[in-house]
Amino acid sequence: MNANQNMPEKENTADEITEHVDLFRREDGRLVLRYESDGKPVETPIRVACCFPWAHREKLISLRDDKGRELRLVETLAQLDAQARQLIMEELNSAFFVPLITEVKSIERQAELFLWRVETNAGPRNFLTGHDEHPRTLPNGRVLIRDVSNDLYIIDDPKTLNAKSCKLLWSYLD
Amino acid sequence: MIRDLFQYYLLQPDGLPKSLAEELLRRYPGNKILAYALCDLDDRQRFTEQWMILTEKYLLMVMSGQNKGAWKVKAFPLLEIEKFEVFDGLSSSSLHLIGTTGKLLASLRYSRRQSRAVSNVQFVAEQKRKQLKEGVAPNELAEDLDPDEEYRDAMLKAIEDAKAMLSMPKLGVMMRLLSYLLPHKGLVIFAFSMAALMACIQLIPPYLTRVLVDDIIRPLEHGKTADPYYWLWLVIGGLALVYTLGELLSFIRLRIMSSVGEKICMRLRQDIYSHMQKLSLSFFSSRPTGTLIARVSSDTDRLWDFLSFGIIDIGVSLLQMIGVMAALFLQDRSLAIFVVLPLPVMIVMFYMHSSKIQVHFLRIWRKWSAMTAVLSDVIPGMRVVKAFAQEEKEVDRFNQKNRAVEEEAQILHKHWTRFWPMVVMLMHTCTLIVWVIGAPRVILNITSKGAEGIPLGVFLAFIGYMWMFWAPVQHLGMMSRVINRVTTSASRVFDVLDTIPSIVNKPDATTPPSFDGKVLFENVTFTYDGVRNVLKGISFDVKPGEMIGLVGTSGSGKTTLVNLLCRFYDVKDGRICIDGCDIRDMKITELRRQIGVVLQEPYLFHGSIAENIAYGSQGVSLRNIIAAAKAANAHEFICGFRDGYETIVGERGQTLSGGERQRISIARAILHNPRILVLDEATSSVDTETEKKIQEALQHLVAGRTTFAIAHRLSTLSAANRLFVLEKGKLVEQGTHAELLAMADGVYAKLHRTQVELQANVAV
Numbered sequence: 001m002n003a004n005q006n007m008p009e010k011e012n013t014a015d016e017i018t019e020h021v022d023l024f025r026r027e028d029g030r031l032v033l034r035y036e037s038d039g040k041p042v043e044t045p046i047r048v049a050c051c052f053p054w055a056h057r058e059k060l061i062s063l064r065d066d067k068g069r070e071l072r073l074v075e076t077l078a079q080l081d082a083q084a085r086q087l088i089m090e091e092l093n094s095a096f097f098v099p100l101i102t103e104v105k106s107i108e109r110q111a112e113l114f115l116w117r118v119e120t121n122a123g124p125r126n127f128l129t130g131h132d133e134h135p136r137t138l139p140n141g142r143v144l145i146r147d148v149s150n151d152l153y154i155i156d157d158p159k160t161l162n163a164k165s166c167k168l169l170w171s172y173l174d
Numbered sequence: 175m176i177r178d179l180f181q182y183y184l185l186q187p188d189g190l191p192k193s194l195a196e197e198l199l200r201r202y203p204g205n206k207i208l209a210y211a212l213c214d215l216d217d218r219q220r221f222t223e224q225w226m227i228l229t230e231k232y233l234l235m236v237m238s239g240q241n242k243g244a245w246k247v248k249a250f251p252l253l254e255i256e257k258f259e260v261f262d263g264l265s266s267s268s269l270h271l272i273g274t275t276g277k278l279l280a281s282l283r284y285s286r287r288q289s290r291a292v293s294n295v296q297f298v299a300e301q302k303r304k305q306l307k308e309g310v311a312p313n314e315l316a317e318d319l320d321p322d323e324e325y326r327d328a329m330l331k332a333i334e335d336a337k338a339m340l341s342m343p344k345l346g347v348m349m350r351l352l353s354y355l356l357p358h359k360g361l362v363i364f365a366f367s368m369a370a371l372m373a374c375i376q377l378i379p380p381y382l383t384r385v386l387v388d389d390i391i392r393p394l395e396h397g398k399t400a401d402p403y404y405w406l407w408l409v410i411g412g413l414a415l416v417y418t419l420g421e422l423l424s425f426i427r428l429r430i431m432s433s434v435g436e437k438i439c440m441r442l443r444q445d446i447y448s449h450m451q452k453l454s455l456s457f458f459s460s461r462p463t464g465t466l467i468a469r470v471s472s473d474t475d476r477l478w479d480f481l482s483f484g485i486i487d488i489g490v491s492l493l494q495m496i497g498v499m500a501a502l503f504l505q506d507r508s509l510a511i512f513v514v515l516p517l518p519v520m521i522v523m524f525y526m527h528s529s530k531i532q533v534h535f536l537r538i539w540r541k542w543s544a545m546t547a548v549l550s551d552v553i554p555g556m557r558v559v560k561a562f563a564q565e566e567k568e569v570d571r572f573n574q575k576n577r578a579v580e581e582e583a584q585i586l587h588k589h590w591t592r593f594w595p596m597v598v599m600l601m602h603t604c605t606l607i608v609w610v611i612g613a614p615r616v617i618l619n620i621t622s623k624g625a626e627g628i629p630l631g632v633f634l635a636f637i638g639y640m641w642m643f644w645a646p647v648q649h650l651g652m653m654s655r656v657i658n659r660v661t662t663s664a665s666r667v668f669d670v671l672d673t674i675p676s677i678v679n680k681p682d683a684t685t686p687p688s689f690d691g692k693v694l695f696e697n698v699t700f701t702y703d704g705v706r707n708v709l710k711g712i713s714f715d716v717k718p719g720e721m722i723g724l725v726g727t728s729g730s731g732k733t734t735l736v737n738l739l740c741r742f743y744d745v746k747d748g749r750i751c752i753d754g755c756d757i758r759d760m761k762i763t764e765l766r767r768q769i770g771v772v773l774q775e776p777y778l779f780h781g782s783i784a785e786n787i788a789y790g791s792q793g794v795s796l797r798n799i800i801a802a803a804k805a806a807n808a809h810e811f812i813c814g815f816r817d818g819y820e821t822i823v824g825e826r827g828q829t830l831s832g833g834e835r836q837r838i839s840i841a842r843a844i845l846h847n848p849r850i851l852v853l854d855e856a857t858s859s860v861d862t863e864t865e866k867k868i869q870e871a872l873q874h875l876v877a878g879r880t881t882f883a884i885a886h887r888l889s890t891l892s893a894a895n896r897l898f899v900l901e902k903g904k905l906v907e908q909g910t911h912a913e914l915l916a917m918a919d920g921v922y923a924k925l926h927r928t929q930v931e932l933q934a935n936v937a938v
Contacts, residue, residue: 029270029278053264094283095263097219113336115183123221126185127287130336134540149287149332152265171533172540 021063021072021084031091033063033071044071048091054138057096061088098152099125101145104165107172114172116145120153127151135172143173183333184287186212189322190225194236194245198227201247205229209298209321211291211328215266215283226269226282226292228299231306233271235280250279252303258296262289269296291328297706347664348657351477352485354442358434362486365430369490372423376494377501378416380638382409384505388631427486435482442474446667452675455742469670473663480660488653491646498643505636506628512607513640516600517647523600524651527593534586535659541582545575597651601644608640677741683761689768689849690753691718691880693739697748700738708734710903711748721881723891725922726900732884735900736852739882740769752850770848772875774855776839778830783812784819787841794845805874806841807867808834833864840871851876853883865890888929897922 022034023046030045044065051060058077064070077085099120108115114129127147135145135155143155155161158169180188190210198207209228213235216222227234233255235248250271259270267289271279284292298319355362390405447470450457458466502510552559552568559568612633619627628636693716700709709731716722724732737743738750741757750757757765778786787799799819803809811834815821823829823838830838836856843851856872873893876883885891897914899907899922907920914922 027277028272029281047261093219094266094268095261097215097263098265099285120221122215122219124185125221126183128183128333128336147287148336149285150265151286171536 021074021080023084023087025087031087035071046071048088048095050092050096053096054142054144055140057092061092098154101153101155101161103162104168107168113148116147116153118153125153127153135169137173143169179330179333184329186214186329187223189325190227194225197245198229198234198236198247202229202232202234202249205231207321208302209295209319209324211284211295211325212288213269213282213284213292214288215285217281217283219283224282226295228295228302230302233299235282248280252299252306255279255299255303258300260293260296267292287329287332290331291325294324294328347661347668350668351481351660351664354438355434355481355485358437361430361434365427365434366486366489368423368427368430369486370493372420372427373490373494373497375416375420375423376642377497377639379413380501380635380642382412382416383638384631384635385409386631387634388629392630428483431482431486435478438481439474439478442477442667443470446470446474446670449671449673453673454675454677457673466670469666473666476663477660477667480656484653484656484660487649491649491653494646495643495650498639498646501639502636502643505632505639506612509608509612509628509636512611513604513643516604520597520600520647520651523593523597524654527590528651528654531586531589534582534589538579538582538586541575541579545572545579548572548575597648605637605640608637612636677744677762679761680759683759684755685764686752686755686760686768689880691720691849692716692753693850693880694751694754695735695748696751698738698745698750699747700734700743701746702743707746708903709738712903712905713748714898714905714908716880718880719878720896721876721883721894723894723897724882724884724900725888725891725897725925727925730900731903732900733854734903736771736854736882736884739850740771740852741765768849769852770843770846770850770875770879771852771854772836772839772843772856772872776835778823778835778838780823782817782820782822783815783838786823786838787819787845789842791845791847798845799841802841802845803838805844806837806871808837808841808871811837831864833868836864836868837871840868840875844875849879851879851881853881853885855884855886888926899925 024032024034026032026045031048032043033046034041034043036042046063046065049062049064050057051062059075061074061077062070063072063074074080074088077088080088099122101118101120103119105117105119106115108117115126116129117126118124127149129145129147135143137143141157143158145153145155147153155169158166158173161169177188180186190207195207198205207227207229211226213224213226214221216224223238225234225236227236231253232249232251234250237246238244239246250273254274256272256274256276259272261268261270266283266285269282269284269292271281273279282292386406386409390402390409394402450466450470499510499514502513548568548571552572559565612628615627616630616633617627619629695712695714698709698712699707701707712735724735726732734743738745739757741762744758752760752765779789784796784799787802788794796819800809803812803819812819812821821829823835840856853872856868869890876893883891883894891897892911894911896908896910898905899914899920901921907914907917907922914920915926917923
């Protein structure tokens with residue numbers, strides 16, 4: 001199902017977005033949000049969550065404290081100042097890192113499991129997928145694969161892979 | 175072997191490199207390696223080899239250097255680490271080491287597959303640090319950890335779990351499947367001989383043609399045959415006999431094999447289902463119900479075809495091919511070569527075709543399961559569909575999947591319909607070649623008056639054999655696909671049969687006498703994963719007939735404790751005794767027969783209410799069923815149903831409300847009359863009014879039995895003689911409600927306060 005189609009039409013929230021997000025990195029490595037609560041300045045270490053990690057990586061980003069309470073919902077990264085954007089991007093890149101498959105070398109069938117040998121943007125990788133875990137085509141045409149350890153792999157556009165990879169992939173795609 | 179597994183599935187080392195381990199021992203003498211894990215991502219998001227190694231006093235981060243065998247080591251004394259922070263991302267995690275000064279010492283990144291091993295290291299490190307600080311050995315930590323073993327187990331766990339579904343090589347599966355024929359070997363051999371005999375008999379008709387032409391009709395042209403009609407009828411009679419015999423043999427064979435096949439499938443179904451009943455709960459929690467049902471039903475059914483016909487067909491086809499080939503060569507060697515010649519070509523064609531078709535089958539199968547997924551998704555949610563008036567949309571959704579199946583099937587049909595004419599064309603080409611070469615030689619034979627060439631009858635017989643030769647070739651071609659399908663199904667069936675139940679009877683297990691109900695836990699320790707202890711040294715003593723309330727936050731180990739009592743799992747250390755006898759020395763079924771369980775989500779089977787109440791009790795009278803229902807406060811509402819106790823409750827007992835289902839399950843437990851009773855949050859899913867009725871029912875049930883009751887709402891435990899308060903796997907407090915409340919700082923007192931406040935808020 002396409003999540004976007006079912007979403008209610010977004011209202012104009014321009015007033016909220018221009019809000020300044022005051023972020024800095026603490027010496028323990030945590031990203032910290034400075035804000036005012038009841039007139040007092042507060043500094044809270046935050047975690048970053050993406051509402052639509054596959055379709056809109058740079059939109060609707062939730063900044064939450066360790067207990068999971070949302071402190072701020074960032075509408076789009078583009079409307080933040082450079083420093084905050086940079087810090088959130090760092091956090092996103094680390095938390096939402098998923099290897100991008102650039103070449104499929106082989107898919108070996110073992111009864112109902114599949115052993116994939118692939119080349120990714122992070123280096124070569126072998127992984128095993130279960131019989132009921134097939135590559136899932138996302139609404140935006142990307143292909144998502146989940147292996148038996150819950151590691152994820154993504155293919156941006158299967159058509160841009162080399163001919164051999166395409167051929168190997170073909171029988172597993174919808 | 176293990177190294178191969180790591181290389182094959184994970185592309186990473188199967189353990190700490192030896193040279194590194196030796197070097198670390200040199201650099202940090204006396205520091206035994208306790209645990210290690212691989213952190214496979216560097217800070218630029220590339221796969222790398224970085225080890226996180228825990229020794230007695232240090233946590234080491236080791237990167238492989240530029241040169242092979244050179245290691246860059248960073249050491250962090252355990253006492254300088256304040257805490258570990260884990261950040262779980264989508265597909266990777268990072269572990270931050272925070273120093274005592276509050277500074278980030280190091281950040282380690284790893285993909286999901288490493289997380290089990292990493293979290294083991296983190297856990298052991300935390301325990302070690304505690305030990306270094308406080309000087310006492312923590313009882314949370316399992317003893318005698320072998321770092322290599324822990325690392326391997328942690329890494330291979332996911333693969334092993336997935337492989338539990340996977341089976342041995344195909345030949346192994348085949349041989350095993352054939353072994354199911356063994357008990358019927360007499361019949362199978364008989365059927366096979368029938369089939370072989372039939373194959374031989376089928377060789378006769380072309381030969382008779384030859385006799386008819388060469389020995390009767392042609393000599394007749396020269397007036398050489400005496401009494402031609404006699405011979406003619408004899409040959410035709412022979413043909414009739416051969417055909418009749420053939421039909422008879424094939425009838426016998428089919429009859430025998432179809433019944434043998436059905437018997438084997440029944441046995442497989444029986445084996446697999448009775449084996450499933452022996453398996454522990456963890457087996458079922460890790461597999462979707464749908465696939466398990468498919469294994470018992472459709473997978474075994476797929477084997478029938480193959481066992482009944484496939485096996486013999488393959489044998490007979492091979493025999494037929496050899497027999498016909500021999501006959502061809504006997505008729506005319508030079509022509510026979512032209513028939514056999516395309517065989518290798520055909521084998522290659524069949525092979526390529528079957529692997530191509532296989533892919534399409536796979537795709538169809540996937541589309542098919544996507545279509546059925548819509549069904550299994552939507553049918554139970556029909557209420558929601560109707561409530562949101564989404565019927566048309568759901569029809570569209572289904573049609574979309576349905577159309578996808580059709581489209582894929584059309585492609586498949588296009589492939590094979592294109593392929594078979596090609597095969598037949600090849601056969602026809604060969605036939606033509608045989609005619610081109612053979613026919614002139616027949617004419618030569620006639621013009622030379624039999625001195626040269628081939629006699630007409632021989633040629634006709636040859637043509638006949640040639641067609642007979644193609645049949646088994648085609649047949650074997652089709653079989654390759656069947657074998658593929660069958661091995662998949664068979665391996666899915668054997669996979670279940672190969673799973674070993676984790677709880678088994680001891681060989682000298684005894685049948686305990688009726689329990690008094692004295693329960694003793696002696697220093698009981700338990701772990702699910704081998705590293706973290708979920709229950710830690712729990713000891714207590716419960717008198718017969720006492721009611722114990724188990725209190726604690728979720729994850730404190732309450733359910734684990736009662737699971738151990740029912741022996742769904744075995745304790746790791748310590749022991750559990752009932753009436754002074756270790757439960758591991760009792761027969762499992764006998765033990766469980768005397769323990770009754772009432773769960774939060776009562777499960778009713780399809781059948782009448784009476785049958786559901788009598789489930790687990792044998793030979794009970796109707797009067798007793800009613801007595802149990804009365805005690806459970808269920809009699810009144812059951813009598814209100816038009817069908818009374820014969821009311822059929824649906825698969826999930828849907829016709830009843832939650833409270834009604836719960837009271838039926840309590841009646842079931844009352845009738846079962848266990849000596850020891852476990853109530854696992856029996857009242858948490860109903861309204862207050864119903865809860866009161868259930869409470870009354872429970873009071874009848876509890877009377878005179880040793881009872882363990884788990885509840886979130888402390889008020890429901892008012893009848894308990896004693897309360898046990900669990901926190902993080904330890905028994906921290908025990909006593910009566912009043913005694914526990916008296917300890918103002920106690921865990922129970924705090925829990926109680928929060929609940930009272932909560933209720934006060936609700937009341938406002």
